[in-house]
Amino acid sequence: MPRNREKKNQKSAPYRIWGENLDIEAIRQMDNACSLPISVKGALMPDAHKGYGLPIGGVLAVKNAVIPYAVGVDIACRVKMSVLDLPFQEYEKNRGKFKIALETETRFGVGQGFARPRQHRVMNDNWSFCPQVRNLKDKAWKQLGTSGSGNHFAEFGQLMLEKNDFGLEKGIYLALLTHSGSRGTGAAIAKHYSALAKKLHPELPRHLNNLAWLDLKSSEGEEYWQAMELMGRYASANHDIIHTGVLHHLGAISILSLENHHNFAWKEQLGHREVIVHRKGATPAGKDVPGIIPGSMASPTFIVRGLGNEAAMCSAAHGAGRKMSRTAAMKKFKQSDMIKLLNQRGITLISAGIDEIPMAYKSIETVMDQQKDLVEILGRFDPKLVKMAPPDRYAKKRTGKK
DNA sequence: ATGTCC
DSSP: OOOOSSOSSSOOOOEEEOSSSOOHHHHHHHHHHHTSTTEEEEEEEEEEEOOSSSOEEEEEEESSEEOHHHHOSSTTOEEEEEEESSOTHHHHHOHHHHHHHHHHHOOBSTTOOOSSOOOOGGGGSOOOSSHHHHTTHHHHHHTTTOOBSTTOEEEEEEEEESSSBTTBOSEEEEEEEEEEOOHHHHHHHHHHHHHHHHHHOTTSOGGGGGGOOEETTSHHHHHHHHHHHHHHHHHHHHHHHHHHHHHHHHTOOEEEEEEEESEEEEEEEETTEEEEEEEESEEEOOTTOEEEEOOOTTSOEEEEEEOOOGGGTSEEEOSOOBSSOHHHHHHHOOHHHHHHHHHHTTOEEEEOOGGGOGGGBOOHHHHHHTTTTTEEEEEEEEEEEEEEOOOOTTHHHHHHHO
8 A cells, every 4th residue: 555644746655565453663664665765666564563764574676776774684684494304203302412402503692603613615705895894704704603682593393394395295304493694794784884875865854764775886885785695695604504513413414405584685677677675574485486484482484485476576474573572571471481381382492581482472373374475385393492592681671771 | 683882
């Protein structure tokens, strides 16, 4: 539904909403994004909620420009699944070994890296095309193979493939699922280029400030694009290291691997013209494109195949979406509430903050129902062993303040 | 989501 509140004499780009009763703030942010003179078309996914500039769950096509905060702070945030060659029962027989594998092969928490950094060919890429990126190379190296914080996780679970697919037979498998991004490096790049975009667009009113863009033909725009693509390869390397390390630790091999970004921008065709499509907290869902849509730590993740719906610019939700802020969740629930729920569902939690409690999320099943015209479900993954960042030691202080 | 100005 096109909206046109900000400028009466200039037509806003149209956008459609999937899902019901979405966060009013997210809708307002989408209105704002579609009112930009560069905007061509938008879409709002059923897991949408408020973010910086573009909402999480926002899809935005623009002309010849890129908006750093429409890509997101965690540039190239990504999910990856590896199906193991071990039967699922192998996990039940030897949980301790799987736990140690997750503990050993990645690191969680803000600022965390490896004391003995991992190696990856992505570090041989060009990191010297601008000073901002060059100065971050050392941090990026130390954080290779880490998972970060927030909603990021590493987990083992049971994958149920609904039919013969991906060269595998219908049935039950043991799988590793991870959610990580470009860590401190990507965040620093996002922050730098968004500040630069704001400086280049002093004419933007305050409510559009976080949507400041870089012209793709400008040196700044080209530089951001190059940095964003490097972060794409870097985030992919992080998952690669985790999966290679964990599987090696277990003496397992991968019989199927699936992965996708959900914070990124792509050059795509929209009708006859080339546009830049930003997907911020949105899964690419082009025709027959496989994707992963995670729920919370106690609800399923869905393996999907895109239906190529053009109204949504070939996109889908990237998860259940929060229904409660982190602060509200920390105020309302205790650690024991989380443990109780996980026990009921037979899930072992290694660590997580209360702000990630499943009750703070919408129902993933509802979100999937609301996007039946965007993706087809091919399988579900039920988490069994979950690791997330341990509680933030300032969390209590912050909730106390509000 | 990050990292530190708490």
